[in-house]
Amino acid sequence: xxxxxxxxxxxxxxxxxxxxxxxxxxxxxxxxxxxxxxxxxxxxxxxxxxxxxxxxxxxxxxxxxxxxxxxxxxxxxxxxxxxxxxxxxxxxxxxxxxxxxxxxxxxxxxxxxxxxxxxxxxxxxxxxxxxxxxxxxxxxxxxxxxxxxxxxxxxxxxxxxxxxxxxxxxxxxxxxxxxxxxxxxxxxxxxxxxxxxxxxxxxxxxxxxxxxxxxxxxxxxxxxxxxxxxxxxxxxxxxxxxxxxxxxxxxxxxxxxxxxxxxxxxxxxxxxxxxxxxxxxxxxxxxxxxxxxxxxxxxxxxxxxxxxxxxxxxxxxxxxxxxxxxxxxxxxxxxxxxxxxxxxxxxxxxxxxxxxxxxxxxxxxxxxxxxxxxxxxxxxxxxxxxxxxxxxxxxxxxxxxxxxxxxxxxxxxxxxxxxxxxxxxxxxxxxxxxxxx
Amino acid sequence: xxxxxxxxxxxxxxxxxxxxxxxxxxxxxxxxxxxxxxxxxxxxxxxxxxxxxxxxxxxxxxxxxxxxxxxxxxxxxxxxxxxxxxxxxxxxxxxxxxxxxxxxxxxxx
Numbered sequence: 001x002x003x004x005x006x007x008x009x010x011x012x013x014x015x016x017x018x019x020x021x022x023x024x025x026x027x028x029x030x031x032x033x034x035x036x037x038x039x040x041x042x043x044x045x046x047x048x049x050x051x052x053x054x055x056x057x058x059x060x061x062x063x064x065x066x067x068x069x070x071x072x073x074x075x076x077x078x079x080x081x082x083x084x085x086x087x088x089x090x091x092x093x094x095x096x097x098x099x100x101x102x103x104x105x106x107x108x109x110x111x112x113x114x115x116x117x118x119x120x121x122x123x124x125x126x127x128x129x130x131x132x133x134x135x136x137x138x139x140x141x142x143x144x145x146x147x148x149x150x151x152x153x154x155x156x157x158x159x160x161x162x163x164x165x166x167x168x169x170x171x172x173x174x175x176x177x178x179x180x181x182x183x184x185x186x187x188x189x190x191x192x193x194x195x196x197x198x199x200x201x202x203x204x205x206x207x208x209x210x211x212x213x214x215x216x217x218x219x220x221x222x223x224x225x226x227x228x229x230x231x232x233x234x235x236x237x238x239x240x241x242x243x244x245x246x247x248x249x250x251x252x253x254x255x256x257x258x259x260x261x262x263x264x265x266x267x268x269x270x271x272x273x274x275x276x277x278x279x280x281x282x283x284x285x286x287x288x289x290x291x292x293x294x295x296x297x298x299x300x301x302x303x304x305x306x307x308x309x310x311x312x313x314x315x316x317x318x319x320x321x322x323x324x325x326x327x328x329x330x331x332x333x334x335x336x337x338x339x340x341x342x343x344x345x346x347x348x349x350x351x352x353x354x355x356x357x358x359x360x361x362x363x364x365x366x367x368x369x370x371x372x373x374x375x376x377x378x379x380x381x382x383x384x385x386x387x388x389x390x391x392x393x394x395x396x397x398x399x400x401x402x403x404x405x406x407x408x409x410x411x412x413x414x415x416x417x418x419x420x421x422x423x424x425x426x427x428x429x430x431x432x433x434x435x436x437x
Numbered sequence: 438x439x440x441x442x443x444x445x446x447x448x449x450x451x452x453x454x455x456x457x458x459x460x461x462x463x464x465x466x467x468x469x470x471x472x473x474x475x476x477x478x479x480x481x482x483x484x485x486x487x488x489x490x491x492x493x494x495x496x497x498x499x500x501x502x503x504x505x506x507x508x509x510x511x512x513x514x515x516x517x518x519x520x521x522x523x524x525x526x527x528x529x530x531x532x533x534x535x536x537x538x539x540x541x542x543x544x545x546x
Contacts, residue, residue, distance in 0.1 A: 054454065061462055064499050148456040
């Protein structure tokens, strides 16, 4: 244990606690995957790397409040992390009592201490999204190793006990170890595995943006995490178009975050959201990201989804939404991704452009679709369109079907309220007719 | 005013901590240490070796504080424990004239 023997410490800092926390939060968050990557390169073991990275943050936590921030905090963290990883490696080597044990001198000769530190974050992301692992495991591992979320935080995001998440992470690490997946040499060009990384980030975003179950419509931590991961991916692979498209899509969607629910947590649809509260900074980021994505030339699914999100995010008001362009984009999307969900959204766009009757005709075909039969969406949309056409009985029947299928409590309340309004209007009309007679 | 040594140890099994939580704890500790300095309570401190040699075992941090008495020292210790996940031991320091230095006498923990 070392340290000054008098109160001479850092110069008195004057920034408030919140500012210190923001600076450190951003620094720790950014450095976390770098630290894990560096430790993993040395130890070759994901669990050991995670432990070393965590110890490094604790070392900073011990020292920095007393000694002040070092001149280059990131470099300080990296040095501490690598030294501790080397300590682990030496301890393991001693434990194995291998004749060819790597001595400190050999390590120095090997250049571990002196070579420039490679940025291993992309390699780490790709490792977390390894095809050997299930999608659930990929998501949990990515959130822990790249995002730095604790198992409790991940569990909260997915409405699962922390023990379940911890188990997924442990199994994933074991699986990679058992299959001898070597971090440093596994894939010389990790960009080839970007599609699986994009899938994982997209899934995290979807779960965060529209929770499939539970009492909350949105889960800020997960959607924010997906945004950060998309930003990191574009930083690491700036020449690839698809990550930019994903970043644009998430930016546009998250820009509406504050207005998607009211003060009571009830769902607010696009037509009633207060657009003055949309986050213009995120919309701006989305526009720039979309331009980068377009320059890739290929119009893939992510780019088209981002274009669709841009149509909504950049419309000054709901009435100004360019539904013709949206229908065109859905046509394009359906040509490369002919799924019932795309067909459903396209039907809504057509209903908005040509009137509810045109949408209902398309939805009738979708109510029997196997993929959608357990989803409330086709029923709730049809109910809304019937309501707009004045077909109250059909609308109420569809709302009933939707409520049988919905799993998110906030959406259930929204559907129930819409049904009540419709039934109330209908009753008032009947009473009015009766009184008139 | 009496000098006390506050020895901060960490549990062998550290709880899982996200970067955001580490930042929150570090900011809270920074504010607390700044307060100690502003009020003239902190005489000196010792922090662990950067390389972490021996840091896996307690103690991690030592603070020498000047406070009015044992109760005040214990209150500081309790506050410190609440901020950074430390377990804090309080030792009263007293002058030992014939040895020409300080000796720590364990009073409370």
